[in-house]
Amino acid sequence: MEGLLEGIIPLLALIIVVVIFIAVVFSFIPLGLWISALAARVPVGIFSLIGMRLRRVIPAKIVAPLIKATKAGLDLSVNKLEGHFLAGGNVDRVVNALIAAQRAEIPLQFERAAAIDLAGRDVLEAVQMSVNPKVIETPVVAAVAKDGIEVKARAKVTVRANIDRLVGGAGEETIIARVGEGIVTTIGSSDNHKVVLENPDKISNTVLQKGLDSGTAYEILSIDVADVDVGKNIGAQLQTDQAEADKRIAQAKAEERRAMAVAKEQEMIASVQEMRAKVTEAEAEVPKALSQALREGNMGVMDYYQLKNVMADTDMRESIGKMGQEEQEEDN
Numbered sequence: 001m002e003g004l005l006e007g008i009i010p011l012l013a014l015i016i017v018v019v020i021f022i023a024v025v026f027s028f029i030p031l032g033l034w035i036s037a038l039a040a041r042v043p044v045g046i047f048s049l050i051g052m053r054l055r056r057v058i059p060a061k062i063v064a065p066l067i068k069a070t071k072a073g074l075d076l077s078v079n080k081l082e083g084h085f086l087a088g089g090n091v092d093r094v095v096n097a098l099i100a101a102q103r104a105e106i107p108l109q110f111e112r113a114a115a116i117d118l119a120g121r122d123v124l125e126a127v128q129m130s131v132n133p134k135v136i137e138t139p140v141v142a143a144v145a146k147d148g149i150e151v152k153a154r155a156k157v158t159v160r161a162n163i164d165r166l167v168g169g170a171g172e173e174t175i176i177a178r179v180g181e182g183i184v185t186t187i188g189s190s191d192n193h194k195v196v197l198e199n200p201d202k203i204s205n206t207v208l209q210k211g212l213d214s215g216t217a218y219e220i221l222s223i224d225v226a227d228v229d230v231g232k233n234i235g236a237q238l239q240t241d242q243a244e245a246d247k248r249i250a251q252a253k254a255e256e257r258r259a260m261a262v263a264k265e266q267e268m269i270a271s272v273q274e275m276r277a278k279v280t281e282a283e284a285e286v287p288k289a290l291s292q293a294l295r296e297g298n299m300g301v302m303d304y305y306q307l308k309n310v311m312a313d314t315d316m317r318e319s320i321g322k323m324g325q326e327e328q329e330e331d332n
Contacts, residue, residue, distance in 0.1 A: 033049060033059050033060060033063045033064075036063070036067065037063050037066070037067060040067045040070060040071065041070070042063070042066055042067050042070050044063055044066065044078060048078060049063075052082065055082075055086070057082055057085055057086065058085075061085055061091055061092070062078060062081045062082055062085060062091060064092070065081060065091045065092045065094075065095040066078060066081055066095075068095055068096075068099070069095045069098065069099065072098075072099045072102065073102070074095075074098055074099065074102065076095070076098075076110060080110060080114075081095075084114045084117070084118075087114075087118060088118065089114055089117045089118050090117055093117060093122070093123060093124050094110070094113045094114055094117050094123060096124050097113050097117075097123040097124040097126070097127045098110060098113055100124065100127045100128065100131075101113075101127045101130075101163075104127070104130070104131045106127060106130055106131075106163065107163075108127065108163060112163065112164075112167075115167050116163075116166045116167055119166070119167050119168075121166050121167075121217075123166075125161075126161040126163060126166055126217075127161070127163070129159075129160060129161035130160055130161045130163060133158050133159060133160040133221055134158070134159055134160075134161075135156050135157070135158050135159075136156070136157045136158075136159055136172055136175060136176060137154070137155075137156050137157075137226070138154060138155045138156075138157065138176050138179050138180060138183075139154070139176075139180075140152050140153070140154050140227075141153050141154070141155075141180045141183045141184060143183060143184040143186075143187035143188050144187070144188060145187055145188065145190045145191070145192060145193040145195075145196065146188070146189075146190065146191050146192070147191065147192050147193055149193035149230060150193075150230070150232045151187050151193050151196050151197070151228065151229070151230060152227075152228070152229045152230075153183050153187065153196075153200070153203060153225055153227065153228050153229075154225070154226050154227045155179055155183065155203070155204070155207075155223055155224060155225050155226060156223075156224045156226050157175060157176075157179055157220060157222075157223050157224075158220070158221040158222045158223075158224070159172075159175060159213070159218035159219065159220055159221065160218065160219045160221055161217065161218060161219075162213075162216075162217055162218055162219045165215075165216065165217050166217045169215065169216050169217030169218075170215055170216040170217065171216070171217060172218075174215075174216055175212065175213070175216060175218060175220070178210075178212040179207060179212060179223060182203070182206060182207035182210055182212060183203055183207065185206070186202060186203045186206040186207065187203070190202075193230060196228065197228055197230070200225040200228050201225070203223075203225050204222070204223045204224060204225055207223050208220070208222075208223055
C-alpha cells in the first residue's frame with residue numbers, strides 16, 4: 001500500500017504541473033483567436049499572436065477587426081492595425097468606418113481613416129454624416145435693420161462631412177459663428193425690417209454666397225431660416241436715450257450758469273459792502289476834517305453853511321429820484 005502511494009503521489013504532482021503549464025500557455029497564447037482566424041482564412045500566425053503579447057498588444061483588439069475587414073473585402077495587414085493600436089487609435093472604429101465607406105462608395109484609405117481617428121475625431125460618425133447629412137440649428141441671432149427695428153432669426157444648417165478636411169478643419173462652432181455673422185450682415189444691410197420678414201430666403205441666399213464652409217470639416221448643403229421675429233425698436237430707444245442725455249447735459253450747463261451767476265452776485269454784493277464800508281469810514285472823517293478846517297481858519301462860517309446847503313440839496317434830489325423810480329415801478 002505504501003509503495004502504491006509512493007508511485008501515485010509523483011504522478012499526481014506531474015499532472016498538476018502539466019495542467020498549470022498548459023493553463024499558463026493557453027492564457028498567454030490565444031489559441032482560440034488563432035483558430036478563429038484560421039477558420040476565417042485570415043493569415044495570422046501563432047508566433048504573431050505571441051509577439052503581440054510581448055509587445056503588450058491585446059490580440060483580440062487586432063484579430064477581431066482584421067477578420068471583420070477581411071470578410072468585408074478590405075485588404076488590411078496585421079502590422080497596420082497593430083501600429084495604429086500602439087499609436088493610441090481605435091482599431092475597431094477605423095475598420096467599421098472603412099467598411100461603411102466601402103459600402104457607400106466613398107473613397108477612404110486606411111491611412112486617412114487612421115489619421116482622422118488619431119486627430120480625435122470620430123471617423124465612423126464622419127462617414128455616416130457623409131451618407132446622411134446632419135442638421136445644425138443655430139441659436140437665435142438678433143440684428144438691427146437700417147430703420148432701427150430689431151429682427152431675430154434662427155436658422156437650420158444642413159452639413160455633410162468633408163472627409164478630406166477632417167484633419168485640420170474647423171468644427172461645428174465655426175459653422176454656427178459664421179452663419180450668425182452672415183445673418184447679422186444681411187439684416188443690417190436691409191433698408192427696412194419688412195423686407196427681411198417678407199423675404200427670409202434673402203438671408204439664406206446671401207449667407208450661402210459667402211462660402212462659409214471654407215476651411216471647415218464640413219460642406220454646407222443648405223441654410224434654411226426656421227424662424228423670424230420682430231424685436232424692439234432699437235432706433236427709437238436710442239433716440240430716446242440720446243434725448244434724455246441731451247436734456248441732462250442742458251440741465252447741467254444751466255445749473256453751471258446759475259451757480260456762476262450766483263457767485264458773481266455774491267462777489268458784487270461783497271464789493272458793494274466793501275465800498276459802503278469805505279464810504280462810511282470816509283464820511284466819519286468829514287466832521288473831523290471840517291472841525292479841523294474851522295479851527296485852523298481854512299474855512300469860514302459862510303463856507304460851512306454853503307456846504308450844508310449843497311448837501312441838503314443833494315439829499316433832496318436823491319429823495320425825488322427815488323420817489324420817481326418807485327412810481328415807475330408801480331406803473332409797470
